[in-house]
Amino acid sequence: MPLPTPGSEQGAAALDRIVQRPADAVLSFDFDGTLAPIVSDPADARAYPGVTAELSRLAPLVGRLVIITGRPAAVAVEYGGLADVDGVLVLGHYGLERWEDGRVTAPEPPAGVALVREELPELLRKTGAHEGTAIEDKGRSLAVHTRRAADPDAALETLRIPLAALAQRAGLTVEPGRRVIELRPAGMDKGAALAGVAADAGDGAAVLYAGDDLGDLAAFEAVERLREKGLPGITVCSGSDEVAELAARADLVVDGPPGIADLLAALREAIEDR
Template sequence: MSVEPEARTDAGAEGLAAIRDRPREALIGFDFDGTLSPIVDDPAAARAHPGVVPALRRLAPLVGTVVVITGRPAATAVEAGGFADLDGLVVLGQYGRERWENGVLDVPEPPPGVAEVRAKLPRILANAPEGVAVEDKGLALAVHTRRAAEPQVALERLRSLIEALAERTGLAVEPGRFVLELRPPGMDKGAALRALAAERGASAVLFAGDDLGDLAAYDAIDALRKEGTPGVKVCSSSDEVTALAERADVVVDGPPGVVGLIERLADDLG
């Protein structure tokens, strides 16, 4: 008997059926933070849910491609996820600018604007509320307010300053869950997902995410559907971000729910 995840839309049900019918040509993608890993106050302390690697180890041999697409550097995601010895996994870091596969890491040179932001952020944040922290990702820098006494107030207080700095340095601002990230423009999770789907000749695509940066991947799935490729949008739900749940075909309860979804897919395809 099938135990595949339950879709609440016809398009999502069609996508799941397409994955079931031709799994060796399917692409299954995931965000990292908030999807495979619980959100924590210190990004450096994030680790994948303990059920993720065993579940992905079951799923990977059954489908064409399993990919993690994250704003983190690819190497950081591999370490935080415990993915180093997970065969059949692709990790696209920095929204697709970096790629890790079979132990090989490909990282481009950062654009000049990143160095300028790195130099100017300390002065801009000199009077920021206590608890505001900067995460240096190499190709991007993220300003986190989660540890401030009033995270949303701190975020809004800094937003115009961060946006002005991004405009001066030619970078883009990526908002997230109590974070504003300054990164090179021209690449997002949707572009990364579409490029990999084309590279692999994917017959169906599923992507699971939780935050605003994942909406670009949802847009990519919508576009692929219009072009004839079935797709499934999965939301790892939270109280902090509701925009994804409103557009998702399948909604699960955070990283534990994502693990359950992976296990159900593996049961159904195995």
């Protein structure tokens, strides 16, 4: 299976560097919408067929394999079958949680999370949230999903201002996404998480980051900053018809999680055949 061709010279150079020097590579991926298809109920999300097997094959070939997700780290491990991927690092809650070798480490959530947990149901009632709107309690953050509403985008728009006000009062930050608004602790994002992993990998590391949603823009920006310092980096968009901003910024756009699965297989074959 041939490797796809990135649309930028920098992306092409980084992909070639990863193939030629995989032991120096950091491969990092979002979970929902990238390794796993977006589904109506977040609890039903699972890795796309073949993805976990390809991650397992890639893991011993590369320097670092990382999953950076807004989910709790242990949930991403369970839903992705990642416990059997040797050496994988899973950074949950945008990097606040760290899962490695079967253990999760994380700071205590701020008091504002409990305040949101207490007040969110009544806020949805008072604002006339559309039928199908659902709360996802992630433990260290809470998300409001509208994907199951009759008009998901209108349902989300109804809630933007009230949720922003609640987040401000609770001292949390608002994380918009694909028919979801999350209220979460400030001070960490996927870009900062990726930059930390890249720094640990050393100056010779080439970095790949793949994502699908607005929360992944911070990681794309981290890759761009690394390139400004002379380090190879490539951004990959797991494309959809719901988010255009990420595709416009990406070096390479693939067709959702099936395209990511194909990219993993092609990258692994290219490394093995070099």
